[in-house]
Structure formats: C-alpha cells, structure tokens
Amino acid sequence: MPNANSDRRSPQPTNELSQVQRRAVGELLRVSPAADDLARRFEQAGFHLALVGGSVRDALLGRLGNDLDFTTDARPDEVLKIVRPWADAVWDVGIAFGTVGCRKDVSAGNGSEQGFQIEITTYRSEAYDRTSRKPEVSYGDSIEEDLVRRDFTVNAMAVALPQKEFIDPHNGLEDLATRVLRTPGTPEESFSDDPLRMMRAARFAAQLDFEVAPEVIAAMTSMADRIEIVSAERVRDELNKLILSDHPRKGLRLLVETGLADRVLPEIPALRLERDEHHRHKDVYEHSLTVLDQAIALETGGPDLVLRLAALLHDIGKPKTRRFEKDGRVSFHHHEVVGAKMTKFRMTKLKYSNDLIKDVSRLVELHLRFHGYGTGEWTDSAVRRYVRDAGPLLDRLHKLTRSDCTTRNKRKAMALSRAYDGLEERIARLQEQEELDAIRPDLDGNEIMKVLGIPPGPQVGKAYKHLLELRLEHGPMGRDAAISALHQWWAAQPEG
Template structure:
C-alpha cells in the first residue's frame, strides 16, 4: 500500500529497533492514513514494558507524560519547525480482562501485536503499521471494512460490548465522524445490549455525544443513536419526539423536523472569522433539543389541530435537567437552555413588525446569544410552503438589518440606563438596597423603550416612578437611609 507516513513515526521506529523492541502505529492514525485524513496524535504499541521505553520517549520528545502508566501507556510531544505539535502515546502490548460491572480492565501485558489488535473496538481501528519497515498488519479485515465504510468488531460484538459498553457510543460516534454504517450483526448486538451503557460514567457518555455533534455527519449519528436504542438510555428526550398518533401509526414529524433543524443550523455556521464559527456545540445542541418540550405539552384541539403551548419553556427545563445529568459545563447548559427558551421569540415579528424599542430590547436581552438565536430561528423555519418561507426569511433579514442600523446609532451590547446607581441614590436620597435595584431596572427598561434621553428627562422619569410607589415603600427606604 502507498503510505505517506509521518517522519516522527519512522524516527521512533528506528529508535525502538535500535534497542531491540517492536513498535507499530495502531488504531486511528492507520485508519486515517488510508482515508487520507490528517492526524497529529499518533498511537503506538510496543513489545517493550513502560520502564524500558520511557528513556526513549524522554530523549525524543520536548514534553513527556505518564498519566497512563498503570495501563502501560506513556506519552511525549515534539514541536515541528512550523510550530505544529505532534503528540505520541506508546502502550505495551495488552491482553485485558474485564469485570462484568466495570468497563475498566485489569491490565495484562500481551506478547504479540495481533493479540493486542484483537482487543480493539472495531476492525477499522484494529490495523497496524510496523515501523520503521512499514509492514501493514490487518488480521481482521479492517481495510476491507474501511473500503465498504462499515463498522464491525474484531471479535464477537456481544463480547466486545460486554467488555466495554462505551464502544456502543463510539459506534454511533463513528457513524457521525466517518459517515460509516454499522454492520448488521454489530447493530443487532448493540440494540440488544443498550442497558450495559449504565455502567459507563456520565462524563464518558457526554464526551462521545459531544464528538458526535461536532462531527461532519452529526444528524446521521443522531439517527444511529436513536435507531439503536442507545438514546433511550442516554438522551430519552429524543426518541420521545417520535409521537404516537394512534395505536397503529407513529408520527415522526417532530423527530424528523429536529434532524432537519440540526442540519440547517450546521449549514448556517460560519467560517473562523464569523460570529458562529463551525463547529459550534452550543448551536448544535440547542437545535437538537429545541423541541423536546413538545411531547409534554401536546394538546389535541377542536378541528383535529395539535398545539404545543409553552413547549419552549418546558423544553428549556427538560434540557437543563438532562445536560446537568450528563455533566456538561454550566456555561453551555445556560446558553443552550436560554436558546431553547427564546427560540420562538421572533415569530411575532412576522405578523406585526416591532417598534424600535422592541428591536432594541430583543438585541439587548439576547446579548451574546443573538447570532446563535437568529441562526436557530432560521433553521427552525422548515415549512414547505414557499410563500411562507419567503415571508419569514424576509422578515428575519429586515430585523437583522434594523439591529445593524440601531447598533450604528447606539452601542446596544453595552446599553445602560441614563442614570447609574450612584445618581439614582443621590436623586432619591437612598442608600444601597433592594429599591435602588428596582429603580435601576426601571430606568434600564425606560432606556430600552425610549432610547437615550437627556439627564433632565431621565431624572423626571425616575421621580415619576418613585412617586408612583406605595407610600410605605418610600417611607421605609428613606428611613433606612437616615439610620447611622
């Protein structure tokens, strides 16, 4: 085969050979070589024990780590002249044993490359390239499966998934990353064993789901997740979108709509210098979960219509609960849930154009999520009615243009009341307290509704608000201000 192998791999191969050790490039890097995909992280396996090859890595690399030492793995890094980094990890041949209630193996060292390859997840990852002599090793037909774009396990799939259930998540992730399909016998075993995923930590599931959503074929991966039954275990809100309409039929419009929205949102991501650089996990997760409130809010109305009132608010709550359970970080959870809660905000604009005050408020309240929300809103408009689609698109174009025009006149991202907290306290004779915060929020709303005003007008509005408060609130606030 025609390999254009990394020079670092060849160099390491020579260094190991000089010490009498075997070294082979394995797994993803070999697969990516055949697919002509770039890879900067190189995985190797060797006949040497860690204490024997550690000095080689230390001499070769500019950085060294040994967090995987108990699994027989050591790593090193070297920086190329162009500034790019090449990371390598080398693992002693292994022959692992798994306990039924754990995916963490008892590490047993093996004595052959072929034995090491047999423990890998899929045949396309069970190929190796001995270095430096470039002997290709493929005992399980990985190259053939690669050409067929199929995922198959090297050993019986039930044994493979029983040993390490995370491999089931990796299968659907590779569907998304590589555009592959899962072999029938492997898919059958996966579907029969989805409950085994319960022994995998939420963090591991989260990481695989993240990689899936950030992949080139994300919606294919989502379909594989749902069709396999894994979603019932790790993200049950998705299969719940396949709403039943009677005992004989299934209505998949919401689920199929969700897949379409995900694809459309991905298509609206921008280049690296744009406002939503691809791939954007926040936008993709919001697109995936934006309608998960519909099953709980579905109502059958007179005339055969179906409504989903408040599914945006309900969906945001469900998404927060699920994403917390999957251990996503707080910032992403907050942003995704805010996008879901706001994804219907724009729809009123289509029927009745907003005032400048309403446009200003929309831009201010959506804040750093403005660009993502607009893309989610556009992606969500999947109507097949061309006239409606054109009207919706034109209205969104108009809104975005109005926001741009307002931003030229005002710094919408940094809008503050015309009076700050100190000025409010001075005018009303107050000390810091809850009523000052209420006054500040009132003046912020006034600013959003009316735009910037002169100091005299702002002070008059503040005093009018104050005079409209109940007498007991004003008396209590000023009494607190007089206390020493």
C-alpha cells in the same frame, strides 16, 4: 488470527485497496521524520514500535493529523526512559493504563516546524469487570493480542516501524474500502467487555460516514441496556463527538433505532409522536434532525456545540405539551419553556458544564420568540428586549430561528425568511444608533444613589430596573431627562 466475519465477505477490487494504500504512503511519509526517529530509538533499546488504530485508519483515509498513536512491547517505565531524552515534553497522566504521552517538534522542510502529539501504549490484554466500565489492565506480549482487543476492524490495523510493515489480522483494510464498521471478534463479546463501544459505533458512523454491519447493529439493539454502567461523562464525550461530526444525523438515527438513545438521551426518541389521520402535525423527530442539518449549514468558523445541541433539543418540550384542540388542530403551548427545563435536566444528568447548560437551555427557551414578530409589527422597544434577552447568544439565536423553518411551502418559507431579514436589519440599525449590545440605563447605580441621596440597598436596584425599562421602551434619554424621570418615580414610592 482469522476474522470471525471473514467468510461473509468477498474480496474487494484491487484498485480500491491500492487507492487507500497510496493515500496511506503519502500520509506516512509526512510523519516519517518523527515516527521513524522514534521507532529507531525503540529498536536500539530492543523493543518494537508500531503506528496503530485510528492513526492507521486516518492515514489510509488521507486525513491523518498530527496526533499519532503508537503501540509497543516496552513497558511504561521503559517507554519513559526512551522518550524523555527525545521529546520536547512528556506527560504520564495515563501511565496507570499503560500510556505515555509526549510532544515532538520536527522540521517541516520549509523553515517551519511541525508539532506532533504522541501517545505510546504498551500492548494490552484487558480483563473487564462486566459490571464496571473500568478495565483491569494487564499487558500483552504481541501486537496481535493487542489488536484483537480493539473496538472495530478499521481501528485494528498497525504499521510496524521503521520497516513500515502493514499488519491487518482482521481484514480492516477491506472494511475500510467498503466503509463498514465491524468488530474484530463477535460484537456481543466486544460490547460486553466495553459497552461504550456501542456509542463509538454511532460516533464513527457519523464521523466517517460509514455503515454499521448488521450483526453489530443487532448486538447494539439487544445489549443497549449495558450502556447504563458507563459513566455519564464518558457517554457525554462520545455524544459530543457524534454531534460535532460531519454527519450527526446518521449517528443519532443509529442511537434511536438501536434503543441506546432511550438510555442516554430519551428526549429524542420521544419526539416520534404518534400521528393519525384526524390530528395531523409535523413529525417532530424528523423536523428536529432537519433543523440540526440546517443549523450546521449556517455555521461559520467550525462546528458549534451550543448551536447544534440547541437545534437538536429545541422541540423536546412538545411531547409533554401536546394538546388536541376542538377544531382538530394540535397545539404545543409553552413547549419552549418546558423544553428549556427539560434541556437543563438532561444536560445536568450528562454532566455538562454550567455555562453550556445555561446557553443551550436559553436558546431553547428563546427559539419561538421571533414568531411574535409577524410582518414587522414589533416596536423598537420589543426589538431591544429581543436583543437584551438573547445577549451574547444573539448570533446563535439568529441561526437557530432560521434553521427552525422546515416547511415545504415555498411561499411561507420565503415570507419567514424575509421577515427575519427585516428583523436583523432593524437590529443592525438600532445597534448602530444605540450600541444595543450593551443596553444600560442612562444613570448607573452610583449616580442613582447620589441623585436620590440614598445608601446602597434594594431601592437602588428597583430604581435601576425602572430606568432600564424606560431605556428599552424609549431608547436613550440623556442624563437630564433620566434624572427627571428618576425623581418622578421616587416621588411615587413609599420610601420616597
């Protein structure tokens, strides 16, 4: 089937195409022991098998992992019969949608084994209810019919196995070489069938650093309201993949510019505050994207969803708290508190886990705390409270706070950096002296009850809180001093 957009393209240089083909050969040779063995079993049973979609795209980009996607003309029950004797594990949770999953471990040739996670999906020809995200699955009879239903041309390529015949009816290889996202048919038809593909366009732009074709952007813009029929969970999953990608700024910009963000994450486009010559202030939208970039640069051990979400959302309370002061300045008093509440609301709407919501909103709430530090005026007790309030999020709070400095004033930036260096050094010294990460009073609840001769109840909690405040204010007191302080406090209580 010819590509609907093929007349808009010019042939690509042969050397570019041969480069991606060479990369693909190397990747396919690596997975051949598993892929070819499986393909021969399908062939012997009278069926066809092809590597397809993202697996072919990633092979051509030289980044194929051990998760392999295949398509076949065999129906799911027939697929199960073929893979069960062959695979090391089989699961059929997706069988209602025509997908069978399995795992196969093969020798890597150096005495070790490679484990492949495999999904095999029967050719599909899907009919969608235009008011629902869930497709009505019907099986197709040809690979061409299967490929035309896929989201983008770079995901609509296949390699028939074991003969390794390359199948590309929609010129995906050309689009891959020029790093462009197009749809196999018209984008309007594609997005009407499956609105989540609009989010996927932004996600792939961020993951692969591809450009999105103008006609695809136009369709995303005109059809943005279609995303509202998609479940919050599916939107959240695409958003996570975008935010955890190598170029999240690119995908987020696309969501904002097409109007999709207004439907799924409206707090971000709302950061584009109007500015005028009399009330100058930082562009909060651009600032937030820069903070995200800078937080990513500070990551260690891989992408950190909590840190990235906090960086993106840390200033979302500013539009609601903006005030124009009499002296011409703009203020955003308590935007961190408002922002934390807004973060909790939006993440709850997107069905994030309670733990993730708690961590991200806490970071948003704490992100301004450091700015009270000045040039080191905090007492040791203030430093202890900073550590206690951050808890296990302290390392992320360090990174978020440092990322939040986007000033172009080099002197100011250096002063902020030195001040935070000083705070971290003080924290390290106190931690060494006091085991600051686990700040507790010098007496626990059982000891309090024993010293005061009282049973469990609210008085024990009040006493514990009082001793904790003393601990934060003065550092470790020792058991005898703590008992003395507890008696003094108890004598002043009505219960005492």
